[in-house]
Amino acid sequence: MSKQILITGASTGIGAETARCLAPGNEIFIHYNASEEPARIVAEDVEKQDGKAHLIQADLTTEKGCRALVQSVSDKTEKLDVLFNNAGGLIRRTAAGACDWSLMQEVFALNTFSTMMMTSLCIPLLEKGEAPCIINNSSLATRHGAPTATIYGAAKAAIGAFTKGAAKELAPKIRVNAVAPGVILTPFHDKVTKAEQLELWQDNTPLKRHGHPMHIATAVKFLIDNDFITGETIDINGGLFMR
Ligand SMILES: NC(=O)c1ccc[n+]([C@@H]2O[C@H](COP(=O)([O-])OP(=O)(O)OC[C@H]3O[C@@H](n4cnc5c(N)ncnc54)[C@H](OP(=O)(O)O)[C@@H]3O)[C@@H](O)[C@H]2O)c1
Numbered sequence: 001m002s003k004q005i006l007i008t009g010a011s012t013g014i015g016a017e018t019a020r021c022l023a024p025g026n027e028i029f030i031h032y033n034a035s036e037e038p039a040r041i042v043a044e045d046v047e048k049q050d051g052k053a054h055l056i057q058a059d060l061t062t063e064k065g066c067r068a069l070v071q072s073v074s075d076k077t078e079k080l081d082v083l084f085n086n087a088g089g090l091i092r093r094t095a096a097g098a099c100d101w102s103l104m105q106e107v108f109a110l111n112t113f114s115t116m117m118m119t120s121l122c123i124p125l126l127e128k129g130e131a132p133c134i135i136n137n138s139s140l141a142t143r144h145g146a147p148t149a150t151i152y153g154a155a156k157a158a159i160g161a162f163t164k165g166a167a168k169e170l171a172p173k174i175r176v177n178a179v180a181p182g183v184i185l186t187p188f189h190d191k192v193t194k195a196e197q198l199e200l201w202q203d204n205t206p207l208k209r210h211g212h213p214m215h216i217a218t219a220v221k222f223l224i225d226n227d228f229i230t231g232e233t234i235d236i237n238g239g240l241f242m243r
Contacts, residue, residue, distance in 0.1 A: 004077045009087030011035035013186030016042045017213030018220050023051030031056050060087050060114035070121040079128035085115040086137045090192045093148035111155040126174050133175040140182040143241040167231030175230040177223045182237020184211040206239030
């Protein structure tokens with residue numbers, strides 16, 4: 001049966017690849033903020049695979065933007081089966097000794113507040129869904145300390161606690177899990193990571209390569225398909241961090 005799937009930040013990178021991966025036979029709500037043209041291409045790719053695509057723009061760093069997105073989704077569907085809280089980013093690198101209040105607000109709003117708000121607002125739609133689940137996008141930066149990404153790592157770590165708490169509160173009807181990507185080559189790194197840093201991480205990664213957005217998309221699909229997992233975060237990082 002066709003699933004109704006909302007992916008935030010689906011214009012580029014991991015969200016775009018997940019939309020393509022989940023497209024066949026499903027209805028995908030492709031959210032974007034600034035990247036309208038790339039989002040249109042994702043929508044075309046979804047439709048080429050017999051999926052149905054809806055494009056919705058919203059700035060998720062504000063409550064108003066989150067509410068507007070959920071309202072637009074509600075105008076088009078009575079239920080949701082999957083919410084992938086994927087929108088996020090590091091904004092800019094800085095040292096823990098040089099914390100900037102407005103940067104902290106921006107990073108937490110984009111990564112943490114949007115995930116919590118979208119979860120909260122989508123619960124009524126998910127409660128009407130078929131085997132509904134939420135997947136949050138965390139990060140390797142939460143796992144073993146990430147110099148110059150300390151604010152971002154802290155914002156993503158909060159998602160881990162929220163995932164577990166929500167998984168208990170929303171059980172047994174709605175499952176809540178997370179993915180924690182390692183270094184995945186997407187526009188994320190074009191914005192904030194130097195080539196030398198990428199090379200260093202690759203050398204330190206047991207599998208000696210960086211990830212592709214598909215490595216995360218297939219983990220998201222696994223978490224949708226396996227309905228006995230909740231409260232879990234799956235690490236996908238080529239062995240750069242092992243539990
Ligand atoms: N790539 C990695 O190595 C890596 C590692 C760990 C975790 N992650 C996480 O994976 C997720 C996806 O990142 P990515 O690597 O795929 O990078 P990306 O290609 O830069 O994607 C980021 C997405 O977030 C959206 N976004 C940015 N600002 C927004 C805002 N104010 N309101 C709403 N949406 C906004 C972007 O939309 P527009 O472009 O349309 O504005 C874009 O679709 C993020 O949560 C990131 O933190 C990535």
